[in-house]
Amino acid sequence: MENQRKPDKRKKYSWPAYVANVRHRLRCPVQLPVLTPTRNLAYRCAEPIDLGCGELRPVALPMTALEPVTDPDQARREPEVAILAAAIHRTEDPVVIRSLQPAFDAIDAEQRSRYSDYLGAALPAAARKLLEDILTVSYEWRSDVGRASYAEGEAKGKAEGKAETILTMLESRGLTISEHVRQRITECTDIDQLDAWARRAATIDHAEDLFS
Template structure:
């Protein structure tokens, strides 16, 4: 979602800090590789550069976490330190966690013993994400509306958001609707798709591609699982955002013989 609208990172920052982000402007997507050798563990989900109150640029790293992983603190310390050392500017880290219990675990300062570095994370969990249902609110930030609907797993809200995002008229329609369906509980997803059947029919050409891509994405996950490989958060986001049927099919073919995730997604 941040790739579609980089300024969404500032909305998340404001929600996490419970403060207005208006002093930060000119959000731009930057390279997610935070280390010149680029190992997978040092590729952030999203890196945004913004102009601060003093006119200088700084970075906002945005990470999506589906589960709690203690080792992520060490990777995040490398993310932040790497950017600060390379560009000599402030760096802020925003972690989105759609499970409240996991979000609360991340909501602490990371201070290893005998270390002079303190990592303070800006956490955005369900408690920071407001439910948006009114058309005006959803259109103002369809990214926030979609994320909040998933975080709260509320069918009425999900249906209201889905009914609006399918009318956006650009690639966001397929990306956000697909994200909404893929991240809701299975039983709720089926009910949402039933409620959306008429709207999907009205946008049949666009949604034919959505469902085909979702099927290919599911096939890719299944093939990787059968071969003992797990789709990490970075590559999961890449698969979810992909609207190229041929690219998805190529990843599936690679997964059938690959011995690592890097072999599947490498150029």
């Protein structure tokens, strides 16, 4: 599975290598699914790659094809799909937002925090407030031990989620991310600092400027 955010001519050489390697290791037929943020990019990524002795046809899947989930049972069965679809469409539909509760019920605390942070960055303000109210009520802990354990997992997951958001923003803007920059972002646990970097990531010209 390849996640493709923008056109990249190098992929016509690296993708066949991925497929050949997996086919060699698993000894089975292989297809290359490519996830894209738009239908236009999916169309471009689906173009056959001439190998000189045949061709490779990537299976491009635009993320916008995911329909918002309104069925709580489906959200429980496919939590990642429900969360991702809501974020991609930036939905304000309260039926969709309320269906996210069973989706969050189906994933563990660390992932829950990461996904809630991801949705918080994607959803409009009104939808984000409704989601926060729903999750606050849903995950009210009765014991001090449970509350402390959950809070620790939430803090860790929230920091990781914000770090991932910053890296995604930098990558989507085509900025080169050195190992030093990536390590400093992913190792930071200060939420306020991560928030400041996230705001700065939208305007800087070089990834290193994030820390200026």
